[in-house]
Amino acid sequence: MTAATPKGERRRQALVEAAAALLVDGGFDAIRHRAVAERAGLPLASTTYYFDSLDELVTAALEFHGNAELAYGKARLDELDPRECGGDAFIELVLDLLLGPPGDGDAEAVLLRYERLVATGRRPYLRPLMRRMSGELHSLLFDIFTRAGQPVSRERVEELIALVDGAVVNALIEISPDPRAAARRMLRKAMQPR
Amino acid sequence: MTAATPKGERRRQALVEAAAALLVDGGFDAIRHRAVAERAGLPLASTTYYFDSLDELVTAALEFHGNAELAYGKARLDELDPRECGGDAFIELVLDLLLGPPGDGDAEAVLLRYERLVATGRRPYLRPLMRRMSGELHSLLFDIFTRAGQPVSRERVEELIALVDGAVVNALIEISPDPRAAARRMLRKAMQPR
């Protein structure tokens, strides 16, 4: 169900944002009617009024969060100074796009991106959305490589993404996971000139 | 709690196997007291009698399934004929170790391995176990490369594993996912002589 009134639209949006916040904090399973309503400061019934099912709410939350991530990526592309992308800085840029900007809750934040990919395996209804967002991310990386004076094939982009993703997933089982460091190591090795 | 009687031990084992089967079918969330009991043909209370908590049951199931996978890998290593591991056959062997033998429920089966990795991110109590199993798998692959006359560094093994894992996770969002094919493509490219 969609809102028909400006106020209704604002309410609906508040629910989506609350759901996205829960998604970041606790993964897909954290998105529940009651939790979303409480986080948005709205009554329980508002969640069923604006969303026909929980899946719809989950989809909206994922889309919201994905768009935010893509917007961040595009901003980074726009402000990219081709003279300043020597090796290490460029690698950090790529990591920022794939893992999000570095921070305290690093492992926690990174986890979500990969939880999303895997969770999609058991939630087919998310596939179209995930495909779209994944495609845009690939294009974004392609553009960034090109702009940085390191043109690559689309195939190569996929290869590098796979390398980073694999490094991250395998780093998650460490005692104190540092997926970003693992990804950095792999990326550095793969990108060093031969 | 552990069993003290042979019959009790058998019952406990039946529960572990039922839980492992559920794990394969439906992921971690599918392991619930009632489901395990029903699958094992035992009463609900038997699950709480032999396992102090659900986490303990989950851990036992993961360990059981992991050991089975490792045993499969070791068997493949033992029967390996160094004369028969030309390019493609060898690649399939590596894929078998990392994704399990190919089959109908391919995508479904593959999903579990990656769900495990990611789920470990939110279940710290699984980390020691996962680390052990992951380490053994790495060693196994290292041995196989060596035995096959393609010696590699441990670092290179990690790199190839990451590549496969990344390819798989990214393949999961396709309309009809074929993670094995995606992994094969990446692996082939990475291993072709330069």
Next chain:
DNA sequence: CCCTATCTGGTACGTCCGTACCATTAATTT
């Protein structure tokens, strides 16, 4: 103004869950 469509929010139903309880039975030890 009123009427109608939209929205609000409290409440309740049915289900599933983890876990606990406990009287009974089986097995083992003394």
Next chain:
DNA sequence: AAATTAATGGTACGGACGTACCAGATAGGG
């Protein structure tokens, strides 16, 4: 055989969940 320990299985409790319901409030168009 008696006593002690282990195992069994039916049942119940309290909580969380998705979802439905509905009386009341609100707001825009006639």
